[in-house]
Amino acid sequence: MASSLQTSHSRRATTVSTPDTYEAVVVGAGPAGITAVGNLLDARIDRILWVDDEFDGGRVNKYYREVPSNTKVKLFVDFATAVSPFRKIVSNVPSRDRWEEPSASDGVPVDGKDDKLLEMRQLEQETGCFLSHPADMCVMLTQGLKKTPGVVTQKGRVSEAVLDEQSSLWSIKVATESNTPQDITTAQTKRILLCTGASPTDPPLAYEPENLKHLHLDTALSPTKLASTLAPLGPTTIAVIGASHSAVLVLRNLSNLALSTKSDLHIKWFTRHPLRYAEYEDGFIARDNTGLKGEAAVWAKENLEPETLPSSPISKVLTKIDYEKGHEEEVYKAHLPGSDFVVQAIGYNRDPLPTLKIVTSNGKTKEITPYFDHDKGVFNYVRESDCGTIGDLARLPGVYGAGIAFPQRVVDKKYGHEEFNVGFFKFMKAAKQWVEEWKKVPSTGSS
Ligand SMILES: Cc1cc2nc3c(=O)[nH]c(=O)nc-3n(C[C@H](O)[C@H](O)[C@H](O)COP(=O)(O)OP(=O)(O)OC[C@H]3O[C@@H](n4cnc5c(N)ncnc54)[C@H](O)[C@@H]3O)c2cc1C
Structure with a gap:
């Protein structure tokens, strides 16, 4: 499969009238989007369209570089070495298979050269650090992922996604600022990962x-x-x-x-x-x-x-x-x-999502409100029956969430209350569990 893949540099050989089909569209390139792309590639789901307006590490890099972290440095290192595509970027070792089996020396190049995490590894591991360090790490991983075969990137915002209920295929629209003919403004996919972030309320x-x-x-x-x-x-x-x-x-x-x-x-x-x-x-x-x-x-x-x-x-x-x-x-x-x-x-509120719509079997297009399931990482919506009455909550096919906007629910072991798991490594932990669900969507077979 990898041989038929295009990178950002070689894409768009086809005419503009037929939207390209991707195995997944990842919306957002903050730590959660980076996590999603890494886990999809790790699961061999690798014709990915990745959309963000900056590809610059998300809000942590834009706003929180001077904030002291509330997590230990070693968790950022663990994050950056948690999946094989990240380890390859970190160590600059060319063969993907080289890193298939994580070892005790996770991601540390054998000869010690070209370790892009060196600065982070040299910090005291058991304390926090300024978020400028993980922010730089996100930019480094983003640059590496952008060059990874199977990842196509587009600057802009996913503005709309319309589901054809019969084929379970989503058609997405991307609003771009540059508006050049090379821009990918439409695409089709069976999987959408919403990693769209949250802002202070x-x-x-x-x-x-x-x-x-x-x-x-x-x-x-x-x-x-x-x-x-x-x-x-x-x-x-x-x-x-x-x-x-x-x-x-x-x-x-x-x-x-x-x-x-x-x-x-x-x-x-x-x-x-x-x-x-x-x-x-x-x-x-x-x-x-x-x-x-x-x-x-x-x-x-x-x-x-x-x-x-x-x-x-x-x-x-x-x-x-x-x-x-x-x-x-x-x-x-x-x-x-x-x-x-x-x-x-x-507190922080989810940033606005792309408009989600559904084309029902009788041809009607309806806007839908997605409800996130914090245990499974999937979304549900209220399905209308054919005669227009409100039906049951149904699974929204192929749409998944991750990151601060869509964190995993956990129960506090001491006090028993519910919490939402927010943090780099927690996003990674959730993605590693949820990727099994992401894999279930049948291949589009048309890349
Ligand atoms: C003050 C503060 C301190 C924190 N400290 C730590 C810490 O010490 N350790 C730790 O592990 N975590 C920490 N976190 C938590 C968490 O790691 C960060 O909040 C993280 O930035 C969330 O990542 P994200 O990818 O979910 O969202 P974001 O960083 O917000 O990224 C979302 C991205 O999606 C893009 N986007 C949104 N909508 C669209 C669209 N329609 N189309 C295309 N792109 C879109 C946005 O432009 C953005 O680039 C902290 C959070 C805060 C607020």
Whole structure:
């Protein structure tokens, strides 16, 4: 099969009127898209159309390079050596078969030369690092995957996917900026992997005083952007809402500024619950996805807890406002006036998906809402019966999800609550389980 494959450089020999058919279309090239392409190739599903508007590592590279990681360096190394196509890219060893069987020296070139993970391997493995390191690693893997036979890339956004119910074939549209004849703007496939990511949520507040401006969480997570935004301003008060990992990182960035170059900065911290920490148990981590970890956890313990805040230098620049869920409006009315900015660190929402439609057996085209199954990595939709009545929830054929937008559900081993597994290595773990499902779709047989 590999001999008949085209790379990005040799594609589009056919006329534009017949869309090419791919074994899979992967939407998004953040860590999840990279994971999906690596696992598809590993499973020998290898005529892949990969679409993203930048192919530059996703949001982690664009916005979070200065953020300290909440995972250990060794997990990023594990991620980059988890599948054979990645190991080949990392080590620059030409034969794919060379890496079929992972060994103890996973991905480390035998002669030690050309190891593209060298910098990452030289970092302390048991602690965190700045996300600039895994971001660079994503760019390196992306560049390698783009050159891998069987992967065709197109810059742009998948805007629509229409399922022909009878053939189970999806027709997709790609919106491109360049609009050249070489662009792939339509394609057909039996598999779509949605790795479309998520962005900070910033809804209107229950009460907002006049002149309060919203400062985006992405800006507040970057000490450099934060400093350049605030430096030209006079005395400034910033309200921070939340008690998550992101909230603590923002409080730390702002406190560092207030205690160094911007002494006229004051922070109001609005929190509805005590800080929660990940707990390292024997063989597992409780609150692995929801608890504070890494540098954020250490800083929070030293500066934000009821017993440490009063004696911390942070108390000079930060006022804590505790309240109960449901009392937002009264609390904001009492404490927000006088604030210049608000930063909400209250979670991330899925980025918009391509429009999904279905052509039913009677020829009607209907838009559908996909519902993700966090256990199986697949989607369901509400099927209409032939007479137009709402039917049962049915499996949406050939569509799969991965990444921060579509994480795997796990149960916390200590507390028993449900969590969503978000992180590079967790995306990899999920993909390795879900790839068996991705394989089940019958081959399109027409590449
Ligand atoms: C502040 C913060 C800190 C984190 N720290 C860590 C950490 O320490 N360790 C760790 O393992 N994880 C960490 N994560 C979690 C996770 O690894 C990242 O959020 C990761 O960037 C998510 O990857 P993704 O590929 O799912 O999404 P994204 O990075 O958002 O990538 C999605 C991509 O899809 C593209 N896209 C979207 N729609 C379309 C479309 N229609 N057509 C084409 N392309 C499209 C986007 O342009 C983007 O490039 C952190 C997350 C945050 C927010």
